[in-house]
Amino acid sequence: xxxxxxxxxxxxxxxxxxxxxxxxxxxxxxxxxxxxxxxxxxxxxxxxxxxxxxxxxxxxxxxxxxxxxxxxxxxxxxxxxxxxxxxxxxxxxxxxxxxxxxxxxxxxxxxxxxxxxxxxxxxxxxxxxxxxxxxxxxxxxxxxxxxxxxxxxxxxxxxxxxxxxxxxxxxxxxxxxxxxxxxxxxxxxxxxxxxxxxxxxxxxxxxxxxxxxxxxxxxxxxxxxxxxxxxxxxxxxxxxxxxxxxxxxxxxxxxxxxxxxxxxxxxxxxxxxxxxxxxxxxxxxxxxxxxxxxxxxxxxxxxxxxxxxxxxxxxxxxxxxxxxxxxxxxxxxxxxxxxxxxxxxxxxxxxxxxxxxxxxxxxxxxxxxxxxxxxxxxxxxxxxxxxxxxxxxxxxxxxxxxxxxxxxxxxxxxxxxxxxxxxxx
Amino acid sequence: xxxxxxxxxxxxxxxxxxxxxxxxxxxxxxxxxxxxxxxxxxxxxxxxxxxxxxxxxxxxxxxxxxxxxxxxxxxxxxxxxxxxxxxxxxxxxxxxxxxxxxxxxxxxxxxxxxxxxxxxxxxxxxxxxxxxxxxxxxxxxxxxxxxxxxxxxxxxxxxxxxxxxxxxxxxxxxxxxxxxxxxxxxxxxxxxxxxxxxxxxxxxxxxxxxxxxxxxxxxxxxxxxxxxxxxxxxxxxxxxxxxxxxxxxxxxxxxxxxxxxxxxxxxxxxxxxxxxxxxxxxxxxxxxxxxxxxxxxxxxxxxxxxxxxxxxxxxxxxxxxxxxxxxxxxxxxxxxxxxxxx
Numbered sequence: 001x002x003x004x005x006x007x008x009x010x011x012x013x014x015x016x017x018x019x020x021x022x023x024x025x026x027x028x029x030x031x032x033x034x035x036x037x038x039x040x041x042x043x044x045x046x047x048x049x050x051x052x053x054x055x056x057x058x059x060x061x062x063x064x065x066x067x068x069x070x071x072x073x074x075x076x077x078x079x080x081x082x083x084x085x086x087x088x089x090x091x092x093x094x095x096x097x098x099x100x101x102x103x104x105x106x107x108x109x110x111x112x113x114x115x116x117x118x119x120x121x122x123x124x125x126x127x128x129x130x131x132x133x134x135x136x137x138x139x140x141x142x143x144x145x146x147x148x149x150x151x152x153x154x155x156x157x158x159x160x161x162x163x164x165x166x167x168x169x170x171x172x173x174x175x176x177x178x179x180x181x182x183x184x185x186x187x188x189x190x191x192x193x194x195x196x197x198x199x200x201x202x203x204x205x206x207x208x209x210x211x212x213x214x215x216x217x218x219x220x221x222x223x224x225x226x227x228x229x230x231x232x233x234x235x236x237x238x239x240x241x242x243x244x245x246x247x248x249x250x251x252x253x254x255x256x257x258x259x260x261x262x263x264x265x266x267x268x269x270x271x272x273x274x275x276x277x278x279x280x281x282x283x284x285x286x287x288x289x290x291x292x293x294x295x296x297x298x299x300x301x302x303x304x305x306x307x308x309x310x311x312x313x314x315x316x317x318x319x320x321x322x323x324x325x326x327x328x329x330x331x332x333x334x335x336x337x338x339x340x341x342x343x344x345x346x347x348x349x350x351x352x353x354x355x356x357x358x359x360x361x362x363x364x365x366x367x368x369x370x371x372x373x374x375x376x377x378x379x380x381x382x383x384x385x386x387x388x389x390x391x392x393x394x395x396x397x398x399x400x401x402x403x404x405x406x407x408x409x410x411x412x413x414x415x416x417x418x419x420x421x422x423x424x425x
Numbered sequence: 426x427x428x429x430x431x432x433x434x435x436x437x438x439x440x441x442x443x444x445x446x447x448x449x450x451x452x453x454x455x456x457x458x459x460x461x462x463x464x465x466x467x468x469x470x471x472x473x474x475x476x477x478x479x480x481x482x483x484x485x486x487x488x489x490x491x492x493x494x495x496x497x498x499x500x501x502x503x504x505x506x507x508x509x510x511x512x513x514x515x516x517x518x519x520x521x522x523x524x525x526x527x528x529x530x531x532x533x534x535x536x537x538x539x540x541x542x543x544x545x546x547x548x549x550x551x552x553x554x555x556x557x558x559x560x561x562x563x564x565x566x567x568x569x570x571x572x573x574x575x576x577x578x579x580x581x582x583x584x585x586x587x588x589x590x591x592x593x594x595x596x597x598x599x600x601x602x603x604x605x606x607x608x609x610x611x612x613x614x615x616x617x618x619x620x621x622x623x624x625x626x627x628x629x630x631x632x633x634x635x636x637x638x639x640x641x642x643x644x645x646x647x648x649x650x651x652x653x654x655x656x657x658x659x660x661x662x663x664x665x666x667x668x669x670x671x672x673x674x675x676x677x678x679x680x681x682x683x684x685x686x687x688x689x690x691x692x693x694x695x696x697x698x699x700x701x702x703x704x705x706x707x708x709x710x711x712x713x714x715x716x717x718x719x720x721x722x723x724x725x726x727x728x729x730x731x732x733x734x735x736x737x738x739x740x741x742x743x744x745x746x747x748x749x750x751x752x753x754x755x756x757x758x759x760x761x762x763x764x765x766x767x
Contacts, residue, residue, distance in 0.1 A: 059625040101593045131594030158563040164597055165558040165576050173563045185569045189561060196558075 078240030078270030148341030252408035376409035458759030512736025
């Protein structure tokens with residue numbers, strides 16, 4: 001345990017990292033039998049589902065209910081590790097009843113949660129072949145999106161929203177719109193999604209609103225972003241996506257103290273790589289270099305973060321901070337070999353740029369911009385690469401686009417944009 | 426801003442788009458509480474009843490959710506009770522957006538006349554409702570405006586058919602179907618999943634497939650039988666099964682005081698599955714029907730199959746009104762909803 005303690009910054013993060021890896025798995029005394037499935041006392045759906053399992057252990061229905069309860073609780077609380085319990089419950093259900101449609105749907109959904117996009121796609125297609133089910137269509141749409149198969153993603157999203165126009169299909173349409181460069185249209189669709197969400201499903205509403213907030217943030221519309229994050233938080237207390245989003249928005253507006261406390265809150269609930277990096281940037285900006293370094297180390301320590309490590313984000317951080325460019329490039333290349341989404345291409349381009357391989361970097365950067373996504377990070381990377389290649393006009397245009405779109409898209413990198421722009425203007 | 430609605434009549438003479446027979450009909454505002462909306466029913470509820478040129482009446486707006494059910498029944502059969510008491514009404518204190526419409530009988534029958542009696546060939550009608558939403562354009566060019574074409578996302582004839590009979594993978598497809606295309610769902614009526622789940626969880630014997638008894642209840646109508654006599658609700662417009670709610674309009678309504686919540690199973694021929702009164706305990710009836718606890722399957726028409734229930738047998742907000750729209754006024758919004766979700 002001591003090697004972990006040396007890495008963590010505060011008691012809060014320490015307790016988060018330790019608690020999240022232990023609370024769902026370890027019993028209080030070595031002698032006590034380890035319960036097969038953790039009872040989450042404050043999650044009524046989990047408590048009810050465990051009762052259902054106990055009442056009919058020979059039926060798959062209880063295990064399906066339990067898996068669903070874990071997934072929903074994971075979403076609501078940010079406790080990602082409950083997804084592992086959900087997986088075990090799904091496996092139990094499928095052991096009892098291998099063809100159980102509900103269990104197979106949850107299995108497909110969990111493949112996506114764990115970034116097993118190809119497996120998710122395959123199972124989604126199998127489910128769709130058995131019945132024109134909107135859940136399966138949603139899985140297929142999401143898998144194509146994550147794999148970077150954008151034309152197929154758009155095609156399936158259209159098929160889905162035509163088959164069943166509802167909150168979740170509107171949200172998928174919104175994401176595809178945004179990826180394809182229509183941020184205003186995407187905002188309208190997210191609003192429609194929020195309006196049509198099941199009023200009883202607070203987390204679903206909070207999720208949609210946090211997506212809308214992220215979209216506003218990416219467009220530099222910080223006040224609007226904060227408003228919808230607040231609405232999201234009013235529906236689901238301490239909702240980690242909204243805490244993070246609001247913190248990032250506060251940081252963009254220069255309020256670093258409240259930003260730090262909000263992002264810490266998100267990180268304690270849900271120790272994601274990206275949250276640690278964002279908090280690290282805030283700490284560095286506050287002048288607390290030691291804290292920043294520890295957070296970057298936390299982010300880099302995939303074993304500590306377990307399932308929550310994000311190869312994309314780690315490679316980007318290593319490259320951004322010139323920590324270990326060979327490692328960054330190796331991660332980015334491995335990631336890109338697996339999936340061809342625009343962000344995998346973008347991060348690979350950035351790592352190539354950092355290694356001085358500018359022509360290859362430009363090739364990947366163009367791939368990242370292939371569906372005209374309006375995202376300051378993509379413009380920034382493309383601009384710096386053009387600059388390195390001596391194409392100052394294009395560089396200026398791209399860097400200006402980045403800063404006009406989202407002036408604080410990254411607390412550290414936005415400064416580089418400004419410096420580079422003044423140097424080449 | 427007050428919400429308004431219109432009523433459109435579609436029949437063989439009007440074409441597909443029908444004919445508008447009522448416009449600018451008013452939806453009453455929400456029942457906020459005694460200070461903002463005093464004497465709600467007298468001032469706002471009753472005045473919102475619209476009249477139609479054919480003598481019909483119509484109402485659209487918030488009402489108390491009269492339907493009573495312990496939702497545990499659909500939550501993996503997580504029931505507090507499998508008897509007639511001991512459940513908790515999951516919809517207690519909730520309001521529901523309601524549409525009530527009263528139509529002269531002769532406007533609904535095949536003969537366009539009031540049937541001579543319950544055995545007349547035109548006595549049974551089939552009813553279902555649908556809800557639709559607008560799709561959107563995923564990609565441009567142009568803003569993601571809602572498409573003109575409405576997509577059917579929900580369809581209901583018999584209560585609970587989706588929950589009880591249609592398997593998960595076909596629920597979306599079924600909700601988008603018109604009854605004329607119901608053949609695709611037929612195999613699932615013959616061998617549904619829920620009875621098997623009842624068997625697994627509660628260890629009760631269920632009738633073996635094919636469940637022709639369920640086909641009668643959901644898709645062809647109740648045939649000639651000793652309780653109701655000839656032509657109870659059998660209605661096969663084209664000789665093949667379709668799922669809709671069947672109503673024999675020539676069977677006289679039972680006076681409210683004498684109604685039995687179990688409808689036909691309780692000996693009340695004016696109740697479900699002869700139409701479905703808001704008062705009818707369709708949850709208990711459907712549970713018993715899928716478990717084979719009805720006279721159609723004598724071998725399983727025994728306890729506990731014919732005594733199953735969710736343990737909720739009445740609407741806790743009180744009995745129905747004796748005048749149109751019959752549904753109780755909405756619960757006021759300034760009172761916290763009593764905790765009844767346990």
